[in-house]
Amino acid sequence: MTDPTRLGVVLTDRGSKYAVSGAPARSREEVDAVLAVLKSDKSYAKATHNTWAAVLPSGALKADDGETGAAMVILRMMERAGLTDHVIVVTRWYGGKKLGGDRFRRVQDATRAYLDHLGLAV
Structure with missing residues (x-):
């Protein structure tokens, strides 16, 4: 792993901060290992949300x-x-103001930043 x-x-929006991380993963065990490594960092462990999705040989998990x-x-x-055998984690630290539907746009923005980092277009 x-x-x-x-x-x-x-990115930040009305006080909320969004980070994105990811790693190759081919099984649920590998996804769990990535999450464990990420959450071993106290700031990620204390985040409000660590939302993730993975496309594995056995199917999609989220x-x-x-x-x-x-x-x-x-x-x-x-x-x-077309990204497979991978997990992407979008981390949010809540900033005190509800974002409503904009929260989905921020998740998209964070995910897009990661896909761009990999050289993949969406």
Whole structure:
């Protein structure tokens, strides 16, 4: 298992901060290992949400971690980009103001930054 690539905080919106990370993963165990490494960093462990999606040989997996619907946004973007055998994690530190539907746009922006980092277009 490789350590996750962390792009760090890629954007802020009304006090909320968003970071994106990802790593190759071919099984649920590898996804769990990536999440464990990420959460071994206290700032990620204390984040409000660590939403993730993975496209594995066995199928797609996702978890909202309290940010309802956000994992599906990540998953759809991964599928559109053709990214497989990988997990992407969008981390949010809540800034005190509700973002409403804009939270999905911020998840898209963070995921796009990671896909761009990999050289994949969405």
